[in-house]
Amino acid sequence: MNTERLDAGAAGTISLGDLTVNRLGFGAMRITGPGIWGPPKDRANALAVLRHTLELGVDFIDTADSYGPNVSEELIAEALYPYPEQLVIATKGGLTRSGPNQWAPDCRPERLRTCLEGSLQRLRLERIDVYQLHRIDPKVSWSDQVGALAEMQREGKIRHVGLCNVDVAHLEKARGIVDIVSVQNRYNVRDRESEPVLEYCERENIAFLPWFPLNAGDIHRIGAQVALAWLLQRSPMMLPIPGTQSVEHLEENVAAAAVRLTPQRYAELDSLAGGGKPG
DSSP: OOGGGOOGGGGOEEEETTEEEESOOEEOSTTSSGGGBSSOSOHHHHHHHHHHHHHTTOOEEEOOTTTBTTHHHHHHHHHHOSOOTTOEEEEEEOEEOSSTTOOEEOOOHHHHHHHHHHHHHHHTOSSEEEEEEOSOOTTSOHHHHHHHHHHHHHTTSEEEEEEESOOHHHHHHHHTTSOEEEEEEEOOSSOOTTHHHHHHHHHHTOEEEEESTTOOSSHHHHOHHHHHHHHHHHOTTBOOOOOOSOHHHHHHHHHGGGOOOOHHHHHHHHTTSSOOOOO
């Protein structure tokens, strides 16, 4: 593949508050070990993938303290610090890990503060550009969870606040407490349960980060680039963050930034699940 012509900027840009990034980012979950647990099998390769993201014009990287745990953030700092001025790093807090593929929410305000302080240290930052609540904790009041992020934002440790895995009601309530610049929900060409949230984000100019963006069923038939291109055309508020452990797959994903689907091809993909419309 001719990497000289690959540029995440071909997808256009999107705003997160006062930040502007290219509309194709990188999700740093899969640079960790199996089950998103422990270090990667090939650390040098993981570092190479991270460094190559910047060479391809990616200026938005999404991670979380629970990826590893801690491993993803540590690798990002090792590979990319000191960070280029245009790079935006988003991370998350609020999940605990007991083993591979094991996830449980703990969003007590004191725990969220511990999560944030740890991310700041590992990423070698004084302020997180976009800090996201990873999942709602049903044992903690919603106002306390979001309020903790608002308080840490006032302290200057968070620039912008984002949410993950929420519905419209939660999003509206959160916006009564703090400004929300992004929502990260599961969404892809086949799974559009979060369509109402995406439509809300479109109306309110909130960036929508679809996680699991390549769950396209028979991906070999559809193609990763086509699945990503569909997301990019679905909405101007869409900011896909596909992740990979492979430099080759990274390049294939970034190539999607320049893909433009014909109306017929878009409609064919759109028919794989209900809803959706060209952006």
